[in-house]
Amino acid sequence: MSEADLQMLDAVFGPGPGTTPEERAAQSKQIFVRGLDLLTFDHSAKARGRRLTAQEALEAYEFDKLCEVVQDGSAIITSDPVAVGRTLRERRNQLGIDIRTVASKSGLVASVVEALEASKRRPVREYERVARVLGLDERLISFNPEPQGNEKVAVRLRRISDELPALSPSVVATLAEASWVAMTQIRLEEKLGLRRPKHDFHVSNNYGSPLGRPAYLVGYELAQAFRKELDLSTGPIPSMRELVEIQLATPVIQAPLGEMIAGATVQSTRQHRAIVLNVHGKNADPRVRRTTMAHELCHLLFDPSPQLQDLRVDEYDALDERDDLRADPIEQRANAFAVELLAPKSEAVARYRSSAEGALGHFLDEFGISFTAGRYQLWNSLKRSVALESLWAPNTAPDSTWEERETYTLAYHPLRVLAEHPSRAGRFSAVVVRAASLGAISWDTAAEWLFSTEDEVKNAQADLQDLFPDVFKV
Amino acid sequence: MDLAAYTERYPPQPPAKPAGAQDAQRQLTVEEGMGFLPDAATAMIPARRPGGREGCHLWVIIPSDVRFILEVAPNVRPPPLSLGVAKHTNLTGGGPACCGGEVWLDPANARKLYATGGSGRYPPKNLAQLQDAITVFTAYGFEVVCPGWDEDNDIAERVFR
Numbered sequence: 260m261s262e263a264d265l266q267m268l269d270a271v272f273g274p275g276p277g278t279t280p281e282e283r284a285a286q287s288k289q290i291f292v293r294g295l296d297l298l299t300f301d302h303s304a305k306a307r308g309r310r311l312t313a314q315e316a317l318e319a320y321e322f323d324k325l326c327e328v329v330q331d332g333s334a335i336i337t338s339d340p341v342a343v344g345r346t347l348r349e350r351r352n353q354l355g356i357d358i359r360t361v362a363s364k365s366g367l368v369a370s371v372v373e374a375l376e377a378s379k380r381r382p383v384r385e386y387e388r389v390a391r392v393l394g395l396d397e398r399l400i401s402f403n404p405e406p407q408g409n410e411k412v413a414v415r416l417r418r419i420s421d422e423l424p425a426l427s428p429s430v431v432a433t434l435a436e437a438s439w440v441a442m443t444q445i446r447l448e449e450k451l452g453l454r455r456p457k458h459d460f461h462v463s464n465n466y467g468s469p470l471g472r473p474a475y476l477v478g479y480e481l482a483q484a485f486r487k488e489l490d491l492s493t494g495p496i497p498s499m500r501e502l503v504e505i506q507l508a509t510p511v512i513q514a515p516l517g518e519m520i521a522g523a524t525v526q527s528t529r530q531h532r533a534i535v536l537n538v539h540g541k542n543a544d545p546r547v548r549r550t551t552m553a554h555e556l557c558h559l560l561f562d563p564s565p566q567l568q569d570l571r572v573d574e575y576d577a578l579d580e581r582d583d584l585r586a587d588p589i590e591q592r593a594n595a596f597a598v599e600l601l602a603p604k605s606e607a608v609a610r611y612r613s614s615a616e617g618a619l620g621h622f623l624d625e626f627g628i629s630f631t632a633g634r635y636q637l638w639n640s641l642k643r644s645v646a647l648e649s650l651w652a653p654n655t656a657p658d659s660t661w662e663e664r665e666t667y668t669l670a671y672h673p674l675r676v677l678a679e680h681p682s683r684a685g686r687f688s689a690v691v692v693r694a695a696s697l698g699a700i701s702w703d704t705a706a707e708w709l710f711s712t713e714d715e716v717k718n719a720q721a722d723l724q725d726l727f728p729d730v731f732k733v
Numbered sequence: 734m735d736l737a738a739y740t741e742r743y744p745p746q747p748p749a750k751p752a753g754a755q756d757a758q759r760q761l762t763v764e765e766g767m768g769f770l771p772d773a774a775t776a777m778i779p780a781r782r783p784g785g786r787e788g789c790h791l792w793v794i795i796p797s798d799v800r801f802i803l804e805v806a807p808n809v810r811p812p813p814l815s816l817g818v819a820k821h822t823n824l825t826g827g828g829p830a831c832c833g834g835e836v837w838l839d840p841a842n843a844r845k846l847y848a849t850g851g852s853g854r855y856p857p858k859n860l861a862q863l864q865d866a867i868t869v870f871t872a873y874g875f876e877v878v879c880p881g882w883d884e885d886n887d888i889a890e891r892v893f894r
Contacts, residue, residue: 294885296892308885332853340894383885
């Protein structure tokens, strides 16, 4: 490395150890400002653009652009002045949602969204808000004519929204934004070293065969193998949320998806997958939510990409069908996986035999499984030796401990505003705050993503550390 | 506002930061491509698209004149500039100037310019200083399109929309 190169590193990042841009950025206190067109150093309190840490700026725009900031006072980061609006408009059309929906989701008025789609000069923060609603990587919307974001998910959302009436434009937009949350969480977790795969599950093309073994039997076997791999006893799983998020390092995004949709599995870029759980409808009961999560987990772990089709959306009604009566082997397998994972057959039989009265009710509460799924599981476990109608349980509220374990930061979050933005209230919020505290992103970015002020986010740090201790161990 | 009034209101200032390379302070000459507005505007290279690197000229205002040079400076005497392009300080020899920026000549109209205040060494401090600089150009009889001020970064905008 020449003296001139080292001087440039000093000029970009300030003096410090390290001989590569990445090493210097990791130690740097330099703050950049990203506008719609330009990148500069943070030279003026009046600048209203996005503040970026050196790591953020380097990762998004690369070293040459940072050198331009040094040499010219600013670097042009717009590749084509009209591309930014075109990108937003094309993605909105891909999703099949109208300007009013985008405006409502992004907190802007429709005329502003129209101006953004026309690439008019507007604050970069407005462009970023719309980009996030559309599931686009907002850092790159003007920089890269084709910013990273899950285009395949968008295309698939459009296709299935034509088939599923429950997928209203608002739900489609919520799912698109959830894919942004997943994409961003995965990116930050990788950067922080939080994504160390502990288990190696392989996708499986085995969906049984129409004339041979039914798909639900395959689902049972997958669940049994899964428990074995994770050294789980046959007892209740204390928290599906923890199992999926911590042990499997898989984002679980909770979002309002209307009354009909139970959940979805989205394939983020680079083959990463995430679960989106509806916080409305039947999932309000944490036992139903656990069942939904277990069902989506099967899609996420075992469906090959062609079957997952980048996005799989499940309706509540479909999850309530009897496994053996489901026509779609993909869903049949996932349903069977879910019930066997949550309440293994062997345990179901044992509980039934040891309980004289209210066997099903105790069973549902002990294992934290939904009424319909648990009832079929118990019935099947008893080899259908009793009448299905005889397996009945009163419609009682679930044991409150399930609510505490599964709802978690949806019920309480140190940043109260996130009650209105459940997709950001989960582990995502902790990962964002941790990333800001380590300089991987700026406090400005963290505050923007969490709908709060920088002080509010900083003040929430200690509480989030208590709620998500593993995130703060790195 | 004419040149005299402008330089009185905005006295010359030394470069906002040191030149990035030793030869960025080398004073370039008319023979090497430096020109003066308004007469030498006919020597400017027209740009197909304002804001692009092609046809981009650098300008500075100093009390005696408004001077410019094609950024890629193809006529520089050997040795070539180490950065491969001219810097605003090559128009001042590293001395003070009132303001600087970038300018492109319209391909279809020799009296129409596209000008920004994009300069790392002599940037306008605010929109008023930039707008006043533009009036110096218009006082020379040019029609000038300027992208204005970038509120996101609180500097002169450099991209035409």
